[in-house]
Every structure is written in C-alpha cells, then in structure tokens.
Amino acid sequence: MRRFPTNLQNLAIIGLGFPVIGLNIWVLSQFFRYFEHLITILTIAALSAFLLNYPVKILERIHFRRIPAIIGVLLLTIALLVILGVTVVPSALDQTTELIQQIPEWLQASNDNINAWEEWGKGKGFPIDFNVLRTQINAKIDTQIQIIGSQVVGLAVGTLSGVIDTLSIVVLSVYMLIYGDRLWQGLIGIIPERIGMPLSESLRLNFQNFFISQLILGIFMASTLTPTFFFLKVPFGLSFAIFIGASELIPFIGASLGIGLVTIVIMLKNFGLGISVLIAAIVIQQVKDNLLAPKLMGEFIGLNPVAILICLLIGGQIAGLLGVIVAVPIAGTIKGTIDLIRQQHSLVPQPEFVGGSIEEKG
Incomplete structure (x- = not known):
C-alpha cells in the first residue's frame, strides 16, 4: 500500500486541524452563552475560593485547623469589604455618576x-x-x-437579582473552601495519575498565583495613581485610578487599555492635563512592570507574548470579558501540565541495547 509523503501528511493534518479547532471554539461559545449566568457565578466563586485558600493555607501552617482558619479569613475579608464599602465605594460611585453627567x-x-x-x-x-x-x-x-x-x-x-447572585457566590465560595479539596481529588481520581497530578499542580500554580499577583498589581496601580491624580488635580481622580487598577485583571494589555481610555476622556476636558496623566501613569506602570511584576509573576506561566494575545482573543470570542480574564491562566495550566508530563516521562529509565541484551538507563 502506497503511503503519502510526510510533508503531505503534515499539510493534511494542518488543513483538517484548523477547521476542527474553529468548530470547537464556536461550540464552546454557544455553550457559554446558553449557560452564561451559571458559569459566571461558578467561575467567580471558584476564583474567590482560590484566592481565599492562600491565606487559609498560611494559617494552617502555623497550626490552625482548617475550619477555624476559614472562619478567620472570611471574617477578615468581610471586615475589609465593609471598610471599603463605607469609605471608598460611595466616593467612587458619586464621582462616576457626576462624570457621566x-x-x-x-x-x-x-x-x-x-x-x-x-x-x-x-x-x-x-x-x-x-x-x-x-x-x-x-x-x-x-x-x-x-x-x-x-x-x-x-x-x-436588577438589585434583587444581584443580591441573590452575591449570596450564591459567597455560599459557593465557603463550600468550595471546606469541601473543594475532596471534590477536586474525586475529579482528579477519574483521570490517569500521570496526567491528573501534573494537572492539579499546574492549575494551582497558574490560577492561584496568577490572580493573587494580578490583584496585588491592580491594588498597587490604584493606590499609587490615586494620590498622583490628586496632586495633578485630575477631576474624578479616584474613579479613574480604580478603573485603571481594575483593568489590571485583564492580563498583559489591561493596564495599558485602562490608561489609554482614561487619557482620552481627560483630554476632552483638558489636553495638557491628559498628557500629564498619560506620562504619570506610564511612569508608574513601568515601575510596576519592571520592579514589582517580575517578583510576583515570575515565569510560572511561561507563555510567549504572541501566544498570550491569541489566548486573549480566543477567550474574548468564547466568553467575553470573563473569557479574557481567565484565558491566560487556562493556557498556562495546559502548557504547565504538558511540561510536567514531559518532565516525568524524561525521568523514566529508558531501555537500551548493550551487548545484544536490553538494559535500563540510569
């Protein structure tokens, strides 16, 4: 039987692969749109549990039991949210409303x-x-x-619906903190161990570390831009600073997009002030990118910048803003899992021929 040359086989694989990938992306986007509300609530709850699990683990290391540690972290989180809700949030909402007017x-x-x-x-x-x-x-x-x-x-x-969604997210986050390990171990147990263990480790590193890092970077941008905008006498400076800080949740390009949009809006009022805001924000962004971000982010994602942009576009096409936010850690998880599997495979002794008999390396 005549076989196709290797280059023709590669062309056939590529020619069939891209339509299959496109079809899968379309199916995923339709699935997300149908279950958008449910998926959004579950995703926010899972991310909240991921973030809160980090301080819970710290308390466990200093000999706290898990349930008391979870209760302590939840009480501290609620206290911080109440403080923000009483101090920062009303001012930001008032400024945003006045800005629109x-x-x-x-x-x-x-x-x-x-x-x-x-x-x-x-x-x-x-x-x-x-x-x-x-x-x-x-x-x-x-x-x-x-x-x-x-x-x-x-x-x-939709205030009532929002309250119900918030309560659902809080309850789900608490249950995920308490029973999430058991659920995850049960799911991982279905997958072969050589895939399940690398997947679990890669998922923890990418999601937990990534979102904790992005949250810290966003807080840094908002907290440093607020006094800077106050010094420059930027109108509605608090709202603009919070917007840029929140944009940091969009990886790689979020802060730049936020700075660009804020600059354009301020230029409508005062062109010179807009240039000053742009320069100040870029200086702070460079400090963040060159001093703070490398220490927080490290190389745990290991994705090429072009690959990151492609992931953002695919995530946005499938699930909108939520897809953009989670696209990079998902891609990092996939890459990290593959790398760990390859690493495990390379550590397994391989047989070799020695004097006509098969022996193992190592």
Missing part, C-alpha cells in the same frame, strides 16, 4: 479646543479640518453614554 460639557470643551486648533492651523497656512474626527468622537461617546445609562437603570432594576 458632565461628559456633554466635556464634549463641548473638546469641540472648542478642536476649533481653536483649526483656527491656529489656518492662520499658519495649514489646511486642517477635524470635522470627520469630531463627528466620530462625539457619536462614539454619545453611544457609550447611552449604554452606561441603560446599564445603570438595569442595575437599579
């Missing part, structure tokens, strides 16, 4: 600035016309204001 005024100021640039250009003999740019910017911002307004109304209407 002042956007039309900022648009008018932006149009006046653009008209001044046009007059300056015509005075210097440059045929500058920003009409198309002005129209596009105004249309985009008006659309976003309408979307934000409808979301605020929807939030007010």
Whole structure:
C-alpha cells in the first residue's frame, strides 16, 4: 500500500486541524452563552475560593485547623469589604455618576479646543479640518453614554437579582473552601495519575498565583495613581485610578487599555492635563512592570507574548470579558501540565541495547 509523503501528511493534518479547532471554539461559545449566568457565578466563586485558600493555607501552617482558619479569613475579608464599602465605594460611585453627567460639557470643551486648533492651523497656512474626527468622537461617546445609562437603570432594576447572585457566590465560595479539596481529588481520581497530578499542580500554580499577583498589581496601580491624580488635580481622580487598577485583571494589555481610555476622556476636558496623566501613569506602570511584576509573576506561566494575545482573543470570542480574564491562566495550566508530563516521562529509565541484551538507563 502506497503511503503519502510526510510533508503531505503534515499539510493534511494542518488543513483538517484548523477547521476542527474553529468548530470547537464556536461550540464552546454557544455553550457559554446558553449557560452564561451559571458559569459566571461558578467561575467567580471558584476564583474567590482560590484566592481565599492562600491565606487559609498560611494559617494552617502555623497550626490552625482548617475550619477555624476559614472562619478567620472570611471574617477578615468581610471586615475589609465593609471598610471599603463605607469609605471608598460611595466616593467612587458619586464621582462616576457626576462624570457621566458632565461628559456633554466635556464634549463641548473638546469641540472648542478642536476649533481653536483649526483656527491656529489656518492662520499658519495649514489646511486642517477635524470635522470627520469630531463627528466620530462625539457619536462614539454619545453611544457609550447611552449604554452606561441603560446599564445603570438595569442595575437599579436588577438589585434583587444581584443580591441573590452575591449570596450564591459567597455560599459557593465557603463550600468550595471546606469541601473543594475532596471534590477536586474525586475529579482528579477519574483521570490517569500521570496526567491528573501534573494537572492539579499546574492549575494551582497558574490560577492561584496568577490572580493573587494580578490583584496585588491592580491594588498597587490604584493606590499609587490615586494620590498622583490628586496632586495633578485630575477631576474624578479616584474613579479613574480604580478603573485603571481594575483593568489590571485583564492580563498583559489591561493596564495599558485602562490608561489609554482614561487619557482620552481627560483630554476632552483638558489636553495638557491628559498628557500629564498619560506620562504619570506610564511612569508608574513601568515601575510596576519592571520592579514589582517580575517578583510576583515570575515565569510560572511561561507563555510567549504572541501566544498570550491569541489566548486573549480566543477567550474574548468564547466568553467575553470573563473569557479574557481567565484565558491566560487556562493556557498556562495546559502548557504547565504538558511540561510536567514531559518532565516525568524524561525521568523514566529508558531501555537500551548493550551487548545484544536490553538494559535500563540510569
């Protein structure tokens, strides 16, 4: 029987592989959209349990039993949330509401600035016309204001649903902290040991370490930008700083996107202030990326930047914002599992021929 050349086999595998991958992505996206609400609640609860399990493990190392350790961590977390809810959250909500109300005024100021640039250009003999740019910017911002307004109304209407979802997440997180190890060991027990053990270790490293690192980096950005914006007299500086810090949850590009959006909005009001905000935010971001992030993140993900961008695009296509947030740790888990399996395989003694007989290496 005649066999195909190796290069033709490779081409056939690639030609069939991409359609299969595309079909699987489409099936996953449809599955997520059908169970979106349930999957979101379960994912947030699992991530919360992952994060809270870290301080629980620390308390266990200093001879606390698990249940008292969980109770202590939960009480401390509730206390921190109450403090934030009483101090930071009301101010941020008030600033955000006032910002939405002042956007039309900022648009008018932006149009006046653009008209001044046009007059300056015509005075210097440059045929500058920003009409198309002005129209596009105004249309985009008006659309976003309408979307934000409808979301605020929807939030007010769905308050009861939000409370129920929050309680569900809290209860699920507590049960995952108490019984999650048993459930996970049961699931891992179904998988062959040579795959299950590397998967469990890689999942713990990527999800727990990744989200703890991103949370610390986000808090760093928000806490350093808040006094910086106050010093620069940036209007609604607290809301802008929190927004940039929250953007850090989107790996690799989140902080840059947050800084860019905040800069554009501030430029509507004051172009010079927007440039100052951009420079200050980039300086703080560089401090974070070069001093803090390497110590926190390390190389536990080990993904190429191009691969990270592809993962973000695929995650966004499948599950929107939630998919973007969890895409990188999922990809890191897959890669880490494969690397650990290969490492285990390389440590297994391989037979070799010695003098006509088979002996084991090592």
